[in-house]
Amino acid sequence: AQSVTQLGSHVSVSEGALVLLRCNYSSSVPPYLFWYVQYPNQGLQLLLKYTSAATLVKGINGFEAEFKKSETSFHLTKPSAHMSDAAEYFCAVSGVQAGTALIFGKGTTLSVSS
Amino acid sequence: DSGVTQTPKHLITATGQRVTLRCSPRSGDLSVYWYQQSLDQGLQFLIQYYNGEERAKGNILERFSAQQFPDLHSELNLSSLELGDSALYFCASSVGQGFPDGTQYFGPGTRLLVL
Numbered sequence: 001a002q003s004v005t006q007l008g009s010h011v012s013v014s015e016g017a018l019v020l021l022r023c024n025y026s027s028s029v030p031p032y033l034f035w036y037v038q039y040p041n042q043g044l045q046l047l048l049k050y051t052s053a054a055t056l057v058k059g060i061n062g063f064e065a066e067f068k069k070s071e072t073s074f075h076l077t078k079p080s081a082h083m084s085d086a087a088e089y090f091c092a093v094s095g096v097q098a099g100t101a102l103i104f105g106k107g108t109t110l111s112v113s114s
Numbered sequence: 115d116s117g118v119t120q121t122p123k124h125l126i127t128a129t130g131q132r133v134t135l136r137c138s139p140r141s142g143d144l145s146v147y148w149y150q151q152s153l154d155q156g157l158q159f160l161i162q163y164y165n166g167e168e169r170a171k172g173n174i175l176e177r178f179s180a181q182q183f184p185d186l187h188s189e190l191n192l193s194s195l196e197l198g199d200s201a202l203y204f205c206a207s208s209v210g211q212g213f214p215d216g217t218q219y220f221g222p223g224t225r226l227l228v229l
Binding site: 029032034036042043044045046049051090092093094095096101102104106107 | 116118147156157159162170172204206212213214215216217218219220221222223
């Protein structure tokens with residue numbers, strides 16, 4: 001069965017520091033992987049997705065994620081954090097057949113301090 | 115703006131009541147998904163409809179039901195409401211049935227408060 005584990009429910013960084021949010025997945029088939037961001041009182045917004053075209057995926061707002069099959073990981077990074085990056089981030093993996101929806105991780109809250 | 119619309123934005127009601135949440139998917143999307151988000155349970159998948167038919171079922175209570183209409187909009191009906199049903203309810207849509215590319219686009223949500 002597909003599953004996603006996000007390591008760390010809270011991550012705190014200083015403005016300008018590297019952001020690293022960790023996601024490990026389990027999948028019986030080559031996965032489609034996603035990162036979503038949720039700003040306070042808003043819906044989830046697609047940051048980026050991996051569809052097997054390239055292992056390094058660039059998303060919006062300067063975020064990128066690297067697919068590493070050997071480590072079953074899809075960590076999200078941003079070289080320099082901005083105050084506006086403070087939000088909750090969700091990693092997700094596609095289902096493997098009709099009748100299975102996206103499987104989301106529990107989310108990581110990113111705090112950015114000045 | 116994802117193109118997914120949800121109404122109402124906020125809803126306050128009393129225990130035992132029934133409410134209906136409405137969602138319009140992005141133009142061209144055939145699937146609609148419903149999610150519940152609460153502090154204690156996190157983001158929970160409830161149900162998916164594809165072109166009018168139920169496709170996937172998650173942690174949806176028997177008191178909850180949904181349907182997708184011929185114009186592809188969807189409604190989530192919540193009945194015999196309890197305090198614990200207070201949550202954010204999201205709708206999402208996708209072009210296909212959700213696999214292998216499960217990309218979903220989320221609406222802004224309906225915040226339900228049960229008093």
